[in-house]
Amino acid sequence: MVSMIRRRLTGLAVVLFGVTLLSFLLASISPVDPAEAYALRVTQQPTPEQIAAIRVELGLHLPLHQQYFRWVGNLLQGDLGISYLTKKPVLSDIAEKLPVTLQLVGLALVWVALVTVPIGILTALKPGTLFDQAVRWATILGISLPSFWLGFLLLLLFTLILPVFQVVNAGTLGSLILPSLTLAVPAASAFIRLFRATLLSNLNKDYVVYARARGIRQSRIVWVHVVKNSLPPLITLFCQYVGLLVTGSAVVESLFSLPGIGMHLVNASMARDLPTVNGCVLVIALIFVLTRTAAELINARLNPKLTDKEERLYG
Amino acid sequence: MSELLQVESLCIGLKQTGKPIVKQVSFALRKGAALAVVGESGSGKTLTCKAILRLLHDRTFTVSGSIRYRGQELLAASERDMRALRGNRIAMIVQHPMMAFDPTATIGTQITETIMAHRRISKRDAYSSGVRALERMNLPRCEQLMNSYPSELSGGMLQRIVIALAIIHEPDVIIADEPTTALDVRNQSMVLQELKQLKQSGIGLLLVTHDFGVAAGLADEMLVMREGEVIERGTVHDVFAAPREAYTKELLEARILMRKEDRHDRDEGCIQTV
Numbered sequence A: 001m002v003s004m005i006r007r008r009l010t011g012l013a014v015v016l017f018g019v020t021l022l023s024f025l026l027a028s029i030s031p032v033d034p035a036e037a038y039a040l041r042v043t044q045q046p047t048p049e050q051i052a053a054i055r056v057e058l059g060l061h062l063p064l065h066q067q068y069f070r071w072v073g074n075l076l077q078g079d080l081g082i083s084y085l086t087k088k089p090v091l092s093d094i095a096e097k098l099p100v101t102l103q104l105v106g107l108a109l110v111w112v113a114l115v116t117v118p119i120g121i122l123t124a125l126k127p128g129t130l131f132d133q134a135v136r137w138a139t140i141l142g143i144s145l146p147s148f149w150l151g152f153l154l155l156l157l158f159t160l161i162l163p164v165f166q167v168v169n170a171g172t173l174g175s176l177i178l179p180s181l182t183l184a185v186p187a188a189s190a191f192i193r194l195f196r197a198t199l200l201s202n203l204n205k206d207y208v209v210y211a212r213a214r215g216i217r218q219s220r221i222v223w224v225h226v227v228k229n230s231l232p233p234l235i236t237l238f239c240q241y242v243g244l245l246v247t248g249s250a251v252v253e254s255l256f257s258l259p260g261i262g263m264h265l266v267n268a269s270m271a272r273d274l275p276t277v278n279g280c281v282l283v284i285a286l287i288f289v290l291t292r293t294a295a296e297l298i299n300a301r302l303n304p305k306l307t308d309k310e311e312r313l314y315g
Numbered sequence B: 001m002s003e004l005l006q007v008e009s010l011c012i013g014l015k016q017t018g019k020p021i022v023k024q025v026s027f028a029l030r031k032g033a034a035l036a037v038v039g040e041s042g043s044g045k046t047l048t049c050k051a052i053l054r055l056l057h058d059r060t061f062t063v064s065g066s067i068r069y070r071g072q073e074l075l076a077a078s079e080r081d082m083r084a085l086r087g088n089r090i091a092m093i094v095q096h097p098m099m100a101f102d103p104t105a106t107i108g109t110q111i112t113e114t115i116m117a118h119r120r121i122s123k124r125d126a127y128s129s130g131v132r133a134l135e136r137m138n139l140p141r142c143e144q145l146m147n148s149y150p151s152e153l154s155g156g157m158l159q160r161i162v163i164a165l166a167i168i169h170e171p172d173v174i175i176a177d178e179p180t181t182a183l184d185v186r187n188q189s190m191v192l193q194e195l196k197q198l199k200q201s202g203i204g205l206l207l208v209t210h211d212f213g214v215a216a217g218l219a220d221e222m223l224v225m226r227e228g229e230v231i232e233r234g235t236v237h238d239v240f241a242a243p244r245e246a247y248t249k250e251l252l253e254a255r256i257l258m259r260k261e262d263r264h265d266r267d268e269g270c271i272q273t274v
């Protein structure tokens, strides 16, 4: 367990280094000059002198590696710089936007968990029934629906036809229901399919036959043994989805006018707001790494034998 | 009635294609007797064993004929009645002890749940009677064993645990599906010794095996199966002395069996290294 955490921490450092470096490189090869974009927001028609002055002010005249090390140096002191766009510290902007997205994603994952476990179990226990077939088609549909279209449909349905939920008022839990459902439908479809398949393969294992041969109740076999054995892949995917949904929340956030980090990142990219882009990328990478570690820790608890072997393999 | 188990015209087929796998198999098992079922790989021995306990999914298989335990027709019994019999009156020893247990649960959990499946006792009492059951099998450090996971134990140890579980509720019938195939020679003879004692204690033993030596050492009567059919039957002595079928003769000359068993050993090897 300890060696696993140590391994993860090293991994974390490597991933963050790679990701921030990449985002720096990508920003620098982009054809739009951030200084020019900045100047355009300040004055109508900036002169080349003005643009050059801004470039020096923002430190963009320095060679790329110097910019990067300056950024990392500041980062180590907890400073992510000032947003070109909002003129506020990047960190405080993120602190403001991230909770909205996390609530949205959290609620979406609650829906996902609520439908995946019972539907997965019901379909795996009785494969081939009408219900199973219906779920199969529904999940194929759910995976392939574009989320903006699904969100749009929900929006239309619930604002114009059945005005039950507040759509615009941000900040309330009610305002998150439709957007979180929009995020949850494709995710839940993927989860149900994975869980059903894993359950089915576990139900066909010898240990299930032998447990039945010993007279153990079906409910116990399913809930104590089969479900427990089928959880690890689900938990891994679940934790991956935290990061994926945070990244993918931009579409839904813009559709439902939610001031979350996804929209924030998109706006910042369009405005060439480099400190914000780098800050957001860093935070999202951090979320990916942390959730992955969480998945490993949970799976290690569920199946102690797995980790012992892993530890032996990794020395 | 002295017959514990009576199987008549048992047929097992695949539901989807209708292909028959086990055809018209009949036999009877008496108290304190051992019946050996021999036959090459794929002849339907395991399916027959599973059918007796009604462990075959009716999604995949069709089962017809008659299976009576002490006169009770099992093919018509409710799932609830079947659960009460399984592991309690009719117990099973499995072919692959390495794959018989849930890898994520301790041996103790799986023993305790087996005891509690048929007895109304507290978890704590079930646990301590589980430890005693392991001690009866001469397993070492049983307390520690209870806390270990299946992957930490050898095939021989797991098979002894399987046997301990098979006799824990003092069943009338034990179905042993190749109880020695996955074991090394030393463990094989130990398991055979156990089974011999069980038989002497009055249990009816249905013994599936590839190994004529095992059959000769334990069984009174034997069936030879081939492609789902019983092609020869009689007392072990008669079959050995004067096999009527050419196939049985071939088996007896051990050529086919040896080859099959080699293959099995290799299979086991693969399983263990996974």
Ligand SMILES: Nc1ncnc2c1ncn2[C@@H]1O[C@H](COP(=O)(O)OP(=O)(O)OP(=O)(O)O)[C@@H](O)[C@H]1O
Residues within 6 Å of the ligand: B014, B021, B039, B040, B041, B042, B043, B044, B045, B046, B047, B048, B060, B095
């Ligand atoms: N789930 C299944 N679906 C389709 N066919 C199956 C299934 N299970 C078993 N069979 C087929 O039924 C036949 C008999 O299988 P069975 O496991 O009873 O053989 P066996 O005599 O126990 O062989 P072995 O000595 O290898 O254990 C085999 O030919 C096998 O291919």
Ligand SMILES: [Mg+2]
Residues within 6 Å of the ligand: B045, B046, B047, B095, B177, B178
């Ligand atoms: Mg078999």
